[in-house]
Amino acid sequence: GIQVEQSPPDLILQEGANSTLRCNFSDSVNNLQWFHQNPWGQLINLFYIPSGTKQNGRLSATTVATERYSLLYISSSQTTDSGVYFCAVAQRGGYQKVTFGTGTKLQVIP
Amino acid sequence: DVKVTQSSRYLVKRTGEKVFLECVQDMDHENMFWYRQDPGLGLRLIYFSYDVKMKEKGDIPEGYSVSREKKERFSLILESASTNQTSMYLCASSLGLAGQGEQFFGPGTRLTVL
Numbered sequence: 001g002i003q004v005e006q007s008p009p010d011l012i013l014q015e016g017a018n019s020t021l022r023c024n025f026s027d028s029v030n031n032l033q034w035f036h037q038n039p040w041g042q043l044i045n046l047f048y049i050p051s052g053t054k055q056n057g058r059l060s061a062t063t064v065a066t067e068r069y070s071l072l073y074i075s076s077s078q079t080t081d082s083g084v085y086f087c088a089v090a091q092r093g094g095y096q097k098v099t100f101g102t103g104t105k106l107q108v109i110p
Numbered sequence: 111d112v113k114v115t116q117s118s119r120y121l122v123k124r125t126g127e128k129v130f131l132e133c134v135q136d137m138d139h140e141n142m143f144w145y146r147q148d149p150g151l152g153l154r155l156i157y158f159s160y161d162v163k164m165k166e167k168g169d170i171p172e173g174y175s176v177s178r179e180k181k182e183r184f185s186l187i188l189e190s191a192s193t194n195q196t197s198m199y200l201c202a203s204s205l206g207l208a209g210q211g212e213q214f215f216g217p218g219t220r221l222t223v224l
Contacts, residue, residue: 030210041147041198043215086153090210097168098143098213100153 002027002091006101013077013108021072021104023087031090031098032063034072038083046072046085077108113137114216116201122222129188131219133201140205142184143213144168144176147198159184191223 003026013019023032034046047054047061049070054061058077063070074081084103091099117132133142143158145168155168157176165176173195177185184203188195199219204211 031212033212035215041200041218041220043200043202043218045212045214048212088153088213097155097158102152 002029002089002099004087004089004099004101006085006087006104008104009102011104011106013106015077015079015108015110017077017108018073018075019077019106021074021085021106023070023072023089023101025068025070025087025089027068028092029065029068029089030092031088032070033088033098034061034070035086035088036081036083037086037103043086074106077106079108079110082106082108114201114203114214116199116216116219118219119217120220120222122224123188123191124224125192127188127191127223129191129221129223131186131188131199131201131221133184133186133203133216134182135184135203135214136182137203137205137214138181139203139211139214140181141203141211142178143202143204144174144184144186145200145202146170147200147218153200156186193223195221196223197221 005024035043049063051065058075060073086103088100114135144156145153159165159178175187201216202213204213
């Protein structure tokens with residue numbers, strides 16, 4: 001099956017700093033999503049981005065499908081950005097299940 | 111907005127009990143999924159369903175079964191709960207071909223089996 005790797009596994013930021021999270025995947029995908037899991041366990045949709053670039057406020061994401069990676073940018077980080085960030089992908093074709101990366105744990109300190 | 115709800119946020123059961131976890135979505139999505147999340151292992155797919163009465167095994171179906179009698183409802187059943195099924199259970203739904211559409215998650219159920 002497809003392999004999904006996220007880096008870095010852990011990240012500590014000072015409030016106000018910027019960061020880039022990376023997701024590499026081993027095969028062609030039809031679907032890529034970024035999620036933020038808050039301290040209560042809820043997975044919140046950030047981006048549905050199989051290719052291209054999207055922006056939503058302080059967050060933006062870019063997927064380069066031909067090179068099999070996606071980047072999540074967080075600018076001017078806030079303490080509420082803390083949590084775990086997951087990317088999830090589905091391979092092309094048929095009823096393909098979604099595979100999650102192991103996540104990046106972000107802590108933003110005041 | 112898509113809303114996915116799960117029947118309980120926290121649940122404590124005893125070994126050997128039959129456990130039902132229920133998930134309801136309100137956006138007429140074809141596909142529904144059950145995952146479990148464990149520290150160090152990430153999210154793993156247990157079962158998914160792409161239509162009423164249809165189900166497909168995920169990566170770790172052993173010890174679980176599912177039921178989808180209505181489009182909006184997908185139940186996960188632990189036939190005889192064991193301590194190694196203590197976990198966070200997350201339900202999701204999506205439109206379109208399974209795996210291809212944007213997935214939306216419920217709040218999760220933290221199950222403890224004693």
